[in-house]
Amino acid sequence: MAHEKYTIVDIARITGVSPMTVSRAINRPELVSDKTRDEILRVVRQKGFVLNNAARMLVSDRSRVVAVIIPRINNPANADVFQGLSDGLEEHGLSLLLGMDKAQPDIEEKLIMDVLGWRPAAIVLTGLDHSETARMALRNANCPIVELADIDGEAIDISIGLSHRTASHALTRELLDKGYRKTAYLYFDAPQNRRITERLGGYRDALKEAGIKRETIISVSDLSVSAARAGARQIMALKSRPRLVFCSNDLLAISASQEFKRAGLRVPEDIAVAGFEDIELASAVHPALTTVRTNLYGSGMFAADAIVKRLDGRRARRRIDMGYEIVWREST
Amino acid sequence: MAHEKYTIVDIARITGVSPMTVSRAINRPELVSDKTRDEILRVVRQKGFVLNNAARMLVSDRSRVVAVIIPRINNPANADVFQGLSDGLEEHGLSLLLGMDKAQPDIEEKLIMDVLGWRPAAIVLTGLDHSETARMALRNANCPIVELADIDGEAIDISIGLSHRTASHALTRELLDKGYRKTAYLYFDAPQNRRITERLGGYRDALKEAGIKRETIISVSDLSVSAARAGARQIMALKSRPRLVFCSNDLLAISASQEFKRAGLRVPEDIAVAGFEDIELASAVHPALTTVRTNLYGSGMFAADAIVKRLDGRRARRRIDMGYEIVWREST
DNA sequence: ATGAAAGCGCTAACAG
DNA sequence: CTGTTAGCGCTTTCAT
Numbered sequence: 001m002a003h004e005k006y007t008i009v010d011i012a013r014i015t016g017v018s019p020m021t022v023s024r025a026i027n028r029p030e031l032v033s034d035k036t037r038d039e040i041l042r043v044v045r046q047k048g049f050v051l052n053n054a055a056r057m058l059v060s061d062r063s064r065v066v067a068v069i070i071p072r073i074n075n076p077a078n079a080d081v082f083q084g085l086s087d088g089l090e091e092h093g094l095s096l097l098l099g100m101d102k103a104q105p106d107i108e109e110k111l112i113m114d115v116l117g118w119r120p121a122a123i124v125l126t127g128l129d130h131s132e133t134a135r136m137a138l139r140n141a142n143c144p145i146v147e148l149a150d151i152d153g154e155a156i157d158i159s160i161g162l163s164h165r166t167a168s169h170a171l172t173r174e175l176l177d178k179g180y181r182k183t184a185y186l187y188f189d190a191p192q193n194r195r196i197t198e199r200l201g202g203y204r205d206a207l208k209e210a211g212i213k214r215e216t217i218i219s220v221s222d223l224s225v226s227a228a229r230a231g232a233r234q235i236m237a238l239k240s241r242p243r244l245v246f247c248s249n250d251l252l253a254i255s256a257s258q259e260f261k262r263a264g265l266r267v268p269e270d271i272a273v274a275g276f277e278d279i280e281l282a283s284a285v286h287p288a289l290t291t292v293r294t295n296l297y298g299s300g301m302f303a304a305d306a307i308v309k310r311l312d313g314r315r316a317r318r319r320i321d322m323g324y325e326i327v328w329r330e331s332t
Numbered sequence: 333m334a335h336e337k338y339t340i341v342d343i344a345r346i347t348g349v350s351p352m353t354v355s356r357a358i359n360r361p362e363l364v365s366d367k368t369r370d371e372i373l374r375v376v377r378q379k380g381f382v383l384n385n386a387a388r389m390l391v392s393d394r395s396r397v398v399a400v401i402i403p404r405i406n407n408p409a410n411a412d413v414f415q416g417l418s419d420g421l422e423e424h425g426l427s428l429l430l431g432m433d434k435a436q437p438d439i440e441e442k443l444i445m446d447v448l449g450w451r452p453a454a455i456v457l458t459g460l461d462h463s464e465t466a467r468m469a470l471r472n473a474n475c476p477i478v479e480l481a482d483i484d485g486e487a488i489d490i491s492i493g494l495s496h497r498t499a500s501h502a503l504t505r506e507l508l509d510k511g512y513r514k515t516a517y518l519y520f521d522a523p524q525n526r527r528i529t530e531r532l533g534g535y536r537d538a539l540k541e542a543g544i545k546r547e548t549i550i551s552v553s554d555l556s557v558s559a560a561r562a563g564a565r566q567i568m569a570l571k572s573r574p575r576l577v578f579c580s581n582d583l584l585a586i587s588a589s590q591e592f593k594r595a596g597l598r599v600p601e602d603i604a605v606a607g608f609e610d611i612e613l614a615s616a617v618h619p620a621l622t623t624v625r626t627n628l629y630g631s632g633m634f635a636a637d638a639i640v641k642r643l644d645g646r647r648a649r650r651r652i653d654m655g656y657e658i659v660w661r662e663s664t
Numbered sequence: 665a666t667g668a669a670a671g672c673g674c675t676a677a678c679a680g
Numbered sequence: 681c682t683g684t685t686a687g688c689g690c691t692t693t694c695a696t
Contacts, residue, residue: 005335007690019691021667027691031666036666041676051689052688053386053419053450054665054688056689058673058688058691059671060691060692074629075411079408082406083404083406086405095446095447097429115427116382116387126578137382224612225613297406339672339673340673341673349683350683355675356675359675363681383673383674386672388674389674389688390672393689665696666695667690667695668696670694671690672690672691674687675687676686677684677685678683678685679682679692680682
């Protein structure tokens with residue numbers, strides 16, 4: 001029972017009205033008489049008719065689609081942001097087109113160009129770094145552009161996030177103030193990801209300010225549990241073991257802790273661990289972790305709000321600092 | 333510097349050719365002479381021109397968009413599947429429209445109807461349960477329909493996943509065979525989620541087969557760390573404590589374990605815990621967990637493959653059992 | 665409250 | 681290799 005393809009003309013013929021009346025019955029029902037409207041909508045439902053978005057969009061030259069480009073969705077932080085965006089946008093009848101660039105600027109550029117073909121109502125990106133071509137295309141897109149996650153730099157239009165350098169600096173500083181002197185930094189040096197670099201930068205700045213010269217910085221090969229464990233072993237093999245290990249995110253922190261414990265060290269008594277991101281599971285599984293929390297879901301919501309405001313012709317803030325909170329879980 | 337809106341006609345005029353030649357230069361460059369093509373593409377790039385998808389789609393009545401509807405993306409399992417889908421689809425120039433239904437059939441139905449307006453190239457859903465209206469609309473959509481996660485039931489078109497009942501049954505049975513007799517089941521009874529029910533069903537079947545009459549089934553109020561901990565406390569308060577607790581997923585399992593440890597119990601010596609899903613972090617943080625692993629990313633990939641095959645006019649399997657693997661981590 | 669005409673930007677099909 | 685014609689399905693605008 002292959003489906004017949006109905007158009008608005010078909011529905012018009014069946015109900016004995018003009019296509020325009022069908023269009024009105026669907027889009028602005030209050031402009032059509034009760035009787036006619038009921039009959040039209042009955043047929044629409046019965047036939048399972050849905051207006052063709054391509055045609056509507058062609059006429060209006062603006063879709064109800066928001067394009068979102070993030071590195072990858074199977075990363076709890078990104079997923080939270082996206083969920084917030086979706087929740088904030090759905091009630092306004094906006095759909096989400098999602099592209100994943102794996103944090104590669106060339107892929108990002110391609111996705112942006114592709115997405116522009118949909119004449120999106122808004123575009124949401126991750127971070128402030130984009131290729132020159134991409135920036136130009138975005139500026140010409142003539143729709144709200146939101147850059148998420150980072151606010152340390154110049155936004156094209158709207159930026160929402162936190163200063164990773166500031167947060168990392170504050171975390172380091174507070175822990176140094178607690179008396180830790182010998183520390184190490186464990187991170188995955190994702191190429192092109194400025195936020196990672198900024199976190200490291202904040203750490204190093206704080207060290208310098210505290211008059212600490214020696215830096216121990218260990219980078220791992222990728223962002224996985226096993227890579228983190230290998231990093232932890234590298235740290236334990238150091239001639240002089242640090243008392244505190246800063247990790248550039250919670251996955252690294254949790255995995256490294258586990259490895260320390262496995263080797264018989266007590267966490268945090270023998271070796272303390274600090275993370276970044278405060279993913280939900282961290283609190284369940286690693287009560288000894290001190291980490292930086294920011295409101296990820298909230299930043300998605302704020303982005304949605306800014307977009308909706310703009311589409312309504314209202315003004316929206318150009319830069320939203322979501323701030324951060326240091327979550328102390330040392331003592332458990 | 334608001335952007336002028338170029339159409340294919342503008343580009344044609346600028347380069348002194350017909351619109352059709354511009355179209356060809358972009359879509360089928362091999363049909364255009366080198367000289368003309370180079371000049372056209374130069375102008376296209378210079379002006380940042382991108383073909384209007386609405387118009388292309390209107391002509392062909394088929395978009396290059398795959399619509400995906402899942403409960404929520406901030407759930408590692410769903411995110412993995414989606415990532416697999418995206419990775420499998422991107423190289424074929426298919427974009428992803430993502431809607432989230434929070435596992436509510438009425439929202440799902442609305443999203444399906446909305447999405448149909450895009451005349452999607454394919455539709456991907458979660459689970460096999462949908463409203464009658466939704467099923468009808470999907471059957472009429474005249475494109476591949478993939479139902480993910482579950483294969484215990486009748487698919488509209490293509491189903492890819494595993495039998496949650498079978499997997500849960502096997503897990504329970506193997507653990508019972510190891511000698512555990514006193515067990516409990518801890519779960520969040522998500523309304524409308526048949527997969528949860530099937531997992532519980534598999535557990536109960538295995539108990540019955542083993543001649544065990546008494547069931548201890550604890551349900552928690554939501555899927556969170558704190559709810560799981562409360563559940564764990566309920567279990568510890570039982571007059572006769574179980575030796576093994578089955579949890580309907582790993583988040584519950586990890587959180588409950590943590591609570592057991594906090595109360596001074598040794599896991600798994602005093603109380604063993606089994607989960608379901610094998611999320612990556614579980615292995616990092618809870619080496620004592622026995623759980624069921626299925627290839628989530630792979631099922632996204634398979635879905636992508638099936639869709640691409642169909643769009644190519646080739647045949648695709650209608651039912652793919654991804655199977656499962658019991659991951660033993662008892663002894664650590 | 666309803667209808668008719670025009671056209672959005674593009675490509676399929678056919679010429680040349 | 682390039683151009684012409686027609687029309688995809690809908691909404692905007694202007695009648696009635």
